[in-house]
């Protein structure tokens with residue numbers, strides 16, 4: 105909300121902050137200062153008649169434009185949910201085992217998004233070589249190694265194993 109008020113972009117129909125230059129693939133930072141600066145104003149909504157994110161969401165989590173039902177979102181199921189994933193959504197995850205970026209990937213404003221230049225964000229090199237079999241056989245030792253200091257640890261080893269089972273079995 106503050107980012108939108110600050111003119112960093114508009115909230116798109118996928119509920120994410122977008123701007124014309126960067127799409128939605130960026131982080132937002134805040135500076136707390138005791139001086140008043142010249143500030144920007146909210147910008148116009150440029151989603152227009154586009155409905156790509158609504159059409160592409162595999163679990164119909166974008167229940168209406170600008171409204172995501174978090175309890176239907178793959179990111180919720182694969183990161184936050186502590187119990188088993190409901191069978192009703194079986195076959196709908198398109199092999200996502202931690203989070204989901206589909207509603208960002210299909211967004212036309214992300215067509216010109218540029219890769220980051222931050223070495224700290226690079227994934228562990230072993231990840232690029234892992235195949236389906238390696239994921240099915242994932243051990244806690246490998247999990248600790250390839251996801252050291254990664255947000256994937258939020259799901260914990262048992263959670264990621266559950267997610268892998270859900271999309272592979």
Ligand code: SF4
Pocket residue numbers: 118160161162163164165166172176177178179203204205206207208
């Ligand atoms: S992250 Fe994936 S599941 Fe969640 S709203 Fe976007 S497309 Fe749907």
Ligand code: SF4
Pocket residue numbers: 116117118119122150151152154155156157158207210211212213
């Ligand atoms: S996919 Fe289309 S409707 Fe969805 S956020 Fe992007 S521009 Fe807006």
